[in-house]
Amino acid sequence: MATASGHYFFMHAPISSVLFVCLGNLCRSPTAHAVLTGMARQQQCNIRIDSAGTSPYHKGSLPDARTREAGQARGYSFKGQRSRPVLDEDFARFDLVLAMDKHNLRDLQERCPAEYQHKVKLFLEYTEQEELEVPDPYYGGRQGFELVLDLIEQGCEVLLSKAKR
Ligand code: 4NP
Numbered sequence: 001m002a003t004a005s006g007h008y009f010f011m012h013a014p015i016s017s018v019l020f021v022c023l024g025n026l027c028r029s030p031t032a033h034a035v036l037t038g039m040a041r042q043q044q045c046n047i048r049i050d051s052a053g054t055s056p057y058h059k060g061s062l063p064d065a066r067t068r069e070a071g072q073a074r075g076y077s078f079k080g081q082r083s084r085p086v087l088d089e090d091f092a093r094f095d096l097v098l099a100m101d102k103h104n105l106r107d108l109q110e111r112c113p114a115e116y117q118h119k120v121k122l123f124l125e126y127t128e129q130e131e132l133e134v135p136d137p138y139y140g141g142r143q144g145f146e147l148v149l150d151l152i153e154q155g156c157e158v159l160l161s162k163a164k165r
């Protein structure tokens with residue numbers, strides 16, 4: 001934006017809504033949804049949070065039982081969550097659309113209108129973590145679900161601090 005003196009500055013639009021996206025909306029994005037909801041409540045940060053899957057396959061299902069067990073053990077609630085696919089209107093309705101891995105990112109970028117492409121990012125890259133992707137835990141053991149929680153907790157701390165700026 002140009003000021004009266006002809007200088008340019010960049011506006012940092014406030015973040016008031018976030019959509020987390022993974023493949024099935026059963027494991028990773030529901031975890032991010034639950035973790036950010038818990039942290040936002042604790043820090044009294046008013047932010048609209050939702051999650052969705054690039055695949056519609058599990059539409060209507062509860063988050064994965066292993067995801068709920070691991071998350072609840074750390075004090076997070078999955079209340080009200082049901083899997084849903086990403087909708088075309090999500091790109092307009094959310095300030096940020098954050099993908100859990102590069103495959104999810106590519107799927108989102110392919111269907112996102114040009115005017116909203118700037119909202120679509122890798123969650124861990126946006127939150128300045130060393131790892132870029134949250135690995136899919138679906139076919140693995142319990143450790144994978146703990147790693148998902150570790151990565152998401154670290155990312156969500158940064159995300160909230162950015163939202164509050
Ligand atoms: P998510 O995990 O993308 O983190 O929810 C998965 C859930 C379901 C499947 C794969 C990954 N699936 O193949 O059904």
